[in-house]
Amino acid sequence: xxxxxxxFRSGDDEQLRGLAVRIVQRSLDEVLQRVxxxxxxxxxxxxxxxxxxxxxxxxxxxxxxxxxxxxRLRSADRTRLLxxxxxxxxxxxxxQRRTQRRTLAA
Numbered sequence: 838x839x840x841x842x843x844x845f846r847s848g849d850d851e852q853l854r855g856l857a858v859r860i861v862q863r864s865l866d867e868v869l870q871r872v873x874x875x876x877x878x879x880x881x882x883x884x885x886x887x888x889x890x891x892x893x894x895x896x897x898x899x900x901x902x903x904x905x906x907x908x909r910l911r912s913a914d915r916t917r918l919l920x921x922x923x924x925x926x927x928x929x930x931x932x933q934r935r936t937q938r939r940t941l942a943a
Contacts, residue, residue: 853914857921860899861929868892868926875934884934888927896922 871891875884900918904910 849911849914853918854921856903856910857918857925860896860903860918860922861925864892864895864899864922865926865929867895869930869933871895872930875930877934881931884931885927888930889923892923892926896926 868888868891872888875887879887896919900915900922903918904912904915
């Protein structure tokens with residue numbers, strides 16, 4: 838019984854990850870505009886917190902829209918989805934910052 842539940846749940850997790858990717862793609866440009874105060878002097882932890890704070894409104898709005906559009910989404914997964922989207926946005930913006938620094942250094 839436990840294996841069946843895990844297998845079923847892992848399929849849900851893949852769908853949730855796919856939804857997170859789509860939300861990140863839709864919201865990345867707007868979040869990038871909001872993090873204009875992000876500076877290279879910020880420590881990584883400080884930058885992550887800054888991005889998380891500036892992205893919160895956009896991410897919350899996009900998740901609410903996704904839940905409104907798809908009644909099959911479980912409300913219990915909302916926190917997990919929020920975490921997936923926010924972490925993915927932070928990683929994408931951090932990677933973009935690294936790429937920009939390399940370009941400027943060259």
